[in-house]
Amino acid sequence: MKYVNDSIKKIDSDALLKGKGVYTDDLAPKDALCIKVVRSPHAFAKITNIDDRLTRKVAGVEMVLTYKDIKRIPFTRAGQCYPELSPYDKFVLDEYVRHVGDDVAIIVAENQKSAEMGAKRLKVTYEVLDPLLDYRKAEGHKTLVHPEEDNFIPVDFVGYDREKNLATEMGFEVGEITQALEDSDVVIKKTYESQAQAQAMMETQRAFSYEDEYGRLVVVSSTQIPFHVRRTLARALDMPMSKIRVIKPRIGGGFGSKQSIHAEFYPALITKMTGKPSKIVYGRKEVFTGTTSRHKMKFDITLGATKEGEILGIEMNALSDTGAYGEHANTTVGAAGKKVLTLYNKVKACSFKGKAVYTNNLPGGALRGFGVTQGTFALESAINELAEALNMDPVKLREMNMIKKGETTPIYNIITKGSGPEPIYMDSCELEACVQKGKALFAWENRKNRIEKDRESQKIKGKARGIGMAIAQQGSGLPNIDMAGATIKLNDDGFFTLLVGATDIGTGSDTILSQIAAEALDVSLDKINIHASDTDVSPFDSGAYASSTTYTSGNAVIEACKNMNSLIIEYGAKVLEENRENISFEKGKIFSKKGKEISLEAFSKKITYSMIHQQLTATGSFVPKKAAPPYMAGFAEVEVDLDTGKVDLLDFVGTVDCGTAINPMLARVQAEGGIVQGIGMALYEEVKVNPKGKLKSNTFMEYKIPTRKDVHTIQVELIEGHDDTGPYGAKSIGEVVINTVPPAIMEAIYQAVGVRIRSLPATPEKVWRAMNTEK
Amino acid sequence: MKIKVTINGKEKELEIAPDDYLSEVLRKEGLLGVKKGCDTESCGLCTIHLEDVAVLSCGTLAAKADGKSITTIEGVREKAEQVRYQLAKRGVDQCGFCAPGTIMSILYLEKVVENPTDEEINRYLKGNFCRCSGYVGQLEAVKSYLEGQKHEVCE
Numbered sequence: 001m002k003y004v005n006d007s008i009k010k011i012d013s014d015a016l017l018k019g020k021g022v023y024t025d026d027l028a029p030k031d032a033l034c035i036k037v038v039r040s041p042h043a044f045a046k047i048t049n050i051d052d053r054l055t056r057k058v059a060g061v062e063m064v065l066t067y068k069d070i071k072r073i074p075f076t077r078a079g080q081c082y083p084e085l086s087p088y089d090k091f092v093l094d095e096y097v098r099h100v101g102d103d104v105a106i107i108v109a110e111n112q113k114s115a116e117m118g119a120k121r122l123k124v125t126y127e128v129l130d131p132l133l134d135y136r137k138a139e140g141h142k143t144l145v146h147p148e149e150d151n152f153i154p155v156d157f158v159g160y161d162r163e164k165n166l167a168t169e170m171g172f173e174v175g176e177i178t179q180a181l182e183d184s185d186v187v188i189k190k191t192y193e194s195q196a197q198a199q200a201m202m203e204t205q206r207a208f209s210y211e212d213e214y215g216r217l218v219v220v221s222s223t224q225i226p227f228h229v230r231r232t233l234a235r236a237l238d239m240p241m242s243k244i245r246v247i248k249p250r251i252g253g254g255f256g257s258k259q260s261i262h263a264e265f266y267p268a269l270i271t272k273m274t275g276k277p278s279k280i281v282y283g284r285k286e287v288f289t290g291t292t293s294r295h296k297m298k299f300d301i302t303l304g305a306t307k308e309g310e311i312l313g314i315e316m317n318a319l320s321d322t323g324a325y326g327e328h329a330n331t332t333v334g335a336a337g338k339k340v341l342t343l344y345n346k347v348k349a350c351s352f353k354g355k356a357v358y359t360n361n362l363p364g365g366a367l368r369g370f371g372v373t374q375g376t377f378a379l380e381s382a383i384n385e386l387a388e389a390l391n392m393d394p395v396k397l398r399e400m401n402m403i404k405k406g407e408t409t410p411i412y413n414i415i416t417k418g419s420g421p422e423p424i425y426m427d428s429c430e431l432e433a434c435v436q437k438g439k440a441l442f443a444w445e446n447r448k449n450r451i452e453k454d455r456e457s458q459k460i461k462g463k464a465r466g467i468g469m470a471i472a473q474q475g476s477g478l479p480n481i482d483m484a485g486a487t488i489k490l491n492d493d494g495f496f497t498l499l500v501g502a503t504d505i506g507t508g509s510d511t512i513l514s515q516i517a518a519e520a521l522d523v524s525l526d527k528i529n530i531h532a533s534d535t536d537v538s539p540f541d542s543g544a545y546a547s548s549t550t551y552t553s554g555n556a557v558i559e560a561c562k563n564m565n566s567l568i569i570e571y572g573a574k575v576l577e578e579n580r581e582n583i584s585f586e587k588g589k590i591f592s593k594k595g596k597e598i599s600l601e602a603f604s605k606k607i608t609y610s611m612i613h614q615q616l617t618a619t620g621s622f623v624p625k626k627a628a629p630p631y632m633a634g635f636a637e638v639e640v641d642l643d644t645g646k647v648d649l650l651d652f653v654g655t656v657d658c659g660t661a662i663n664p665m666l667a668r669v670q671a672e673g674g675i676v677q678g679i680g681m682a683l684y685e686e687v688k689v690n691p692k693g694k695l696k697s698n699t700f701m702e703y704k705i706p707t708r709k710d711v712h713t714i715q716v717e718l719i720e721g722h723d724d725t726g727p728y729g730a731k732s733i734g735e736v737v738i739n740t741v742p743p744a745i746m747e748a749i750y751q752a753v754g755v756r757i758r759s760l761p762a763t764p765e766k767v768w769r770a771m772n773t774e775k
Numbered sequence: 776m777k778i779k780v781t782i783n784g785k786e787k788e789l790e791i792a793p794d795d796y797l798s799e800v801l802r803k804e805g806l807l808g809v810k811k812g813c814d815t816e817s818c819g820l821c822t823i824h825l826e827d828v829a830v831l832s833c834g835t836l837a838a839k840a841d842g843k844s845i846t847t848i849e850g851v852r853e854k855a856e857q858v859r860y861q862l863a864k865r866g867v868d869q870c871g872f873c874a875p876g877t878i879m880s881i882l883y884l885e886k887v888v889e890n891p892t893d894e895e896i897n898r899y900l901k902g903n904f905c906r907c908s909g910y911v912g913q914l915e916a917v918k919s920y921l922e923g924q925k926h927e928v929c930e
Contacts, residue, residue, distance in 0.1 A: 013868045016870075017863060017871065017875075019810075020807070021807030023807075112799075201908055202810075203905075252871070252873075255906070284818075306837035506872070507907075508866065668866070669907070672909030673907045674907070701816065707897075707904075708896075708897040709897050711897075714911050
């Protein structure tokens, strides 16, 4: 392969590193009206009056909009395929506010300062209601988070019950779980809780809009999902989809935060109403309080095994806090079982039940790992505890029970939409190689011995060290659900325009999709000009989520290129006056068997200007047909300060099976970045509220994300692998890389100081308290 | 009020409000490489040089820059070529939103710390957040850059 599996730099890196104006706010018209959203100070309240007289007196304020000014249409902000698996429980503005930070009113002014001043002067009177903040008590609670009766679910999914605060309920079962647990020699039963985590991408949500020369609404947005934005805006603003165009420029990070639609509603609405350009740029506090975070989840896990270490049964019951709105509630809690229990395919039985409840907390949303991260933390922590109960090495316990190459589990049939009864084999699973390689790189045995040997000398220094590990998987796109399209056009000098709806949010997907196209057409990379994404121009793509871009969009690019190849051969035959069977296209040239040849440049000029007169354009579409999960093993060594409980991650080894790495360098950076986000989740990141539901962590002063000082040694190894269904054998990488970090670190803490942290994050206080109560 | 500043070598007279912060003023002047990622001077995205010292422009009142020289990422495009090269060749530019601020801090580090250790590099740059890269490759890039610069001086 010439262009695939090559670590080329990102094709947009020059512009980004020079600080060119290529992001949303850089492109906004200078005369755009500025929008500020007034947000609720209460966790739950009914708006009884809004007095805007003082706001309207502020110089520069042009408009004040409340729920009374906006047509009441329920929708979901979740960006998912249609119809969405999320309740339509949100309105642009509503008379109820359901969390601190929920939107109350829209202030529009000719500049940012006036909009902000206007927002400050708005007098809102609330009837403050009792908030429901404890998700454990939410089901059937007397406080009803959604008392309104006009919300509904767009597609029938089980368990939605507004009157019980239930956003979703679901489950699946394989075998007889009760029997399997009864047959076990050792049964452990534990509860784990993973926290609400913020995406904390560097570029906050933002969008601007204008009316184009045809009177259509153009929305430029920092989004992961341009096509879902278009569809949802059309519904929310009650206008035809054909009148809306959504453009995505460069994006300053997403991590799921931009898989929901937030900022887009306001400028779209204002431009629709006024015909004037308008924009909104979220402040960081607004991101923390007015958008989403990772769903907080609680897991009750029961594991049963023989005394030899054969795991017989796993029961997993999940409860998810979806906060004020049910965005992504069904799919995240489902993923916490569906892409986690598949790791242990040798069990006699397993059972998963998931529930998501409404509360008056910040809404849950998408964040890298999307439920799988939460579920992996719980199950892998439990497996580590089982290893201890069995007095077994945790690596050995995994090696005995985990899924291996060519194996299957009936869970794949249950969770794969449209799958028949035939078993779905994991032919590309390199989990075993990940564990073996990771164990060797980490020097698991030697390290364990070294730590034991140094225990006393460490103790004198007030420190203790320990090691832990975990395994994980994710998906590569969503089988039979999320589709991607790609269109490729031959231009009149032998170069191509590659149009994709895939959305590069900083990961480098434009680069790797170009590499795939160059490989598929056997032309040099500089012959491929990628364009993405613009709903008017790009073919449909579900968006940058579900670890789908490399796999799903990459396959669409290959399809398009295959079709282009046929066209070049068909028209090449005409130009070279030969039968098409005798024509080949290689290395940028069209050859005939009789020895005639023509360069692609000359060919394209000819068919454009002098003969045939044909534009060659080819499209390909792709939807995954089966699961192609990436796998990973993670190994951690921590040092715990015995006086303060502070945990330092000294070393992390991650071995990742992402199939073929289209661009190994960019794949590695995905892994490193994901691991560090996992460190934050394991040790300190937490969206915290006070007893009234007000966020205690609404800035980077209180919400700590990892800095350079927190990162010690991280070693990533990409394991050689190949998935026959992936583009050139590739699977995904973006999400799987965060999953092993929290459970591996929690086990390492336990090995260091003998305390089990079952509720994330393992802050110094939590570790210290555990050390000083359990002992 | 009016201030006189030198931006990337060019003298300018700007009309500002007393409560305008430098980041916004510079962006209005078309210096779009000045980014903003927080409201609390925490993230480092808006880092520029004021009188050759790295400062956070989102926390610096524009009025304070009166009579001073300002350098933004746009003013170091030539100087930062090697930094860019080292970051890009490791793919640690990623979304790029934090890159201008980080590059301004790297250039300042180069000026004020001779032969910095890894620990010193991380301490100097820790105020420049990056959520994408995990910092590992960025540290390598900074080290290679500083190493390369040293060789150039020696030669």
